[in-house]
Amino acid sequence: MSKHRTEVDGWVSEWRIDHHCIRVILVHNQSEPAPLISAGSPTTAPDLARLRERFPDLSPLWDAIRHEYWAEFFITQEHSQGTI
Template structure:
């Protein structure tokens, strides 16, 4: 599993790619001590779709994570095909 960190508008999400699924490990506001969300373990971490449902007001953060996921996916595909 690869670990990532995405920041948008003062919000930070820690997430992992698990078999082409985005698992959200934690979400917090940089100016607050308490997290909005924190998963206990990677196996119980919700995917991106579930987090969109639970926290729709964080749409810019979810969009940025999706963008980063696809950017990494395409770079990985290009490397595996020997084109880069």
């Protein structure tokens, strides 16, 4: 599982792909000392869908994570098919 980092409007998220599921390890606002979410392990980290439900105000961050996920997914698929 490779670690990814996404930043939007002062919010930072670290996340990993776990069997086609986006697991969010960390979410924090750069202007706040304490994180909003901090998971001890990628396997216990909440998935993106759950966080979208719990924190709808962070939709721009969730959308950016989803976009990065799909971009990586399609690049990986192209490589596996030998088209790149």
